[in-house]
Every structure is written in structure tokens, then in C-alpha cells.
Amino acid sequence: MDKELIQYIDATDNMQLEYLENKIVPDFIKLCNPEWNENISEDKAFLKALKLADEFWEIYIKHAIAEVEAIEIILEKIEKCKEKYLIFDVEMPYRKAIKYIKNDKVKYIIFKSRREGFDIRTLINSCKFNDEIVQATDINIARKLTGINDLIYVDVHGKLCCTETLKSAIRLVKYNEGENKND
Numbered sequence: 001m002d003k004e005l006i007q008y009i010d011a012t013d014n015m016q017l018e019y020l021e022n023k024i025v026p027d028f029i030k031l032c033n034p035e036w037n038e039n040i041s042e043d044k045a046f047l048k049a050l051k052l053a054d055e056f057w058e059i060y061i062k063h064a065i066a067e068v069e070a071i072e073i074i075l076e077k078i079e080k081c082k083e084k085y086l087i088f089d090v091e092m093p094y095r096k097a098i099k100y101i102k103n104d105k106v107k108y109i110i111f112k113s114r115r116e117g118f119d120i121r122t123l124i125n126s127c128k129f130n131d132e133i134v135q136a137t138d139i140n141i142a143r144k145l146t147g148i149n150d151l152i153y154v155d156v157h158g159k160l161c162c163t164e165t166l167k168s169a170i171r172l173v174k175y176n177e178g179e180n181k182n183d
Contacts, residue, residue, distance in 0.1 A: 029049045029053060032045050032046070067096060070093045070094065071096055071097040074086070074094055074097040078103050081105070081106050085106065085108035086106060087110045087166065088109070090111065091114050094123070106123060107127040108121065109121050113162060116152065117152050117164040118165065122159045129159075132145055142154050146172060148171055148175070152164060
């Protein structure tokens with residue numbers, strides 16, 4: 001929290017641009033300062049900013065705790081994994097877990113999507129979905145190539161695909177790895 005938020009707010013207040021270069025966190029506290037055309041005291045605006053900051057911290061801490069819990073679960077499951085993919089029945093924040101992965105056998109993570117079906121995401125930079133399906137100009141072409149009729153989506157960068165069923169998600173991973181293409 002200190003690195004990602006506190007230092008950012010301090011750097012904004014002190015005009016330390018080296019801390020601001022890669023930050024996208026809005027300076028919402030400064031936005032609470034009275035505008036030139038408002039008739040509101042700085043004290044009243046500051047109290048409003050404190051209330052907003054308090055709500056933000058509550059959400060930020062909840063998010064941080066959930067992320068740490070997800071990292072622990074993902075890393076534990078990866079260590080026990082015998083396949084090239086992990087399966088979770090809920091979508092979890094996984095990106096920060098990637099840098100701690102020691103098992104390079106696991107290349108994919110499959111989640112029950114919040115929207116529809118199952119998301120299959122690649123975990124390592126060197127792993128992408130085959131160009132033939134990524135470059136397909138129509139989802140029906142990708143379906144025909146893979147033999148997976150319930151393929152919903154293929155990311156143009158080759159890092160994410162979606163299927164309607166878990167069985168198809170696993171088939172897509174195996175297809176991508178050159179295994180059981182006609183399974």
C-alpha cells in the first residue's frame with residue numbers, strides 16, 4: 001500500500017515526478033479541493049476528502065487481502081498440479097502470482113467466467129494460443145480448426161480464449177499443446 005498509494009499521494013503533494021511516472025492512480029484527494037467558482041471552505045472540502053479516502057482505503061484493503069489469498073491458493077495448487085493447466089470454479093486475481101511460480105510445467109489457468117462459460121488464460125509469456133486460431137477472421141473458422149464448437153472467444157494477442165464448457169476448455173488447452181486434437 002505504501003509503494004502503490006501512499007508514496008504516490010506524497011509525491012503528488014511534493015511534486016516528486018520520479019514517483020509519478022508510471023502511476024495511474026487518480027489524485028482524488030486533490031480533486032476534492034474547492035474549485036475557483038465554488039463557495040465552500042477548504043476545511044469542509046478536506047473533511048469530504050477524508051471521507052472519500054476512508055471509503056477508498058476500505059476497498060483497497062479488501063482488494064489487497066483478496067489478492068494475497070488468491071496468490072496463496074494458486075501457488076499451492078500449482079505445486080500439486082500434474083497437468084499443464086489449473087482449474088478454478090471462480091475467477092481469481094492471478095497476475096501477481098505469476099512472478100512466484102516455480103513450476104514451469106503449468107502454462108494455463110482455467111476459470112469459471114463471471115460472464116459466460118470458462119476463460120482459459122496463459123500464465124507464461126512464451127505461451128500463446130496457436131496463430132491459426134488467433135488469426136482466424138471469424139470465430140466459426142476457429143471452431144472448425146479446433147473442432148471445439150462451443151468456442152466463444154479468442155483474444156487477438158493469443159493470451160485468452162473462452163469456451164462454454166470446462167470440457168471444451170481442457171480440450172482447447174490440449175489442442176494448443178498438440179495433444180488429442182480430435183478428442
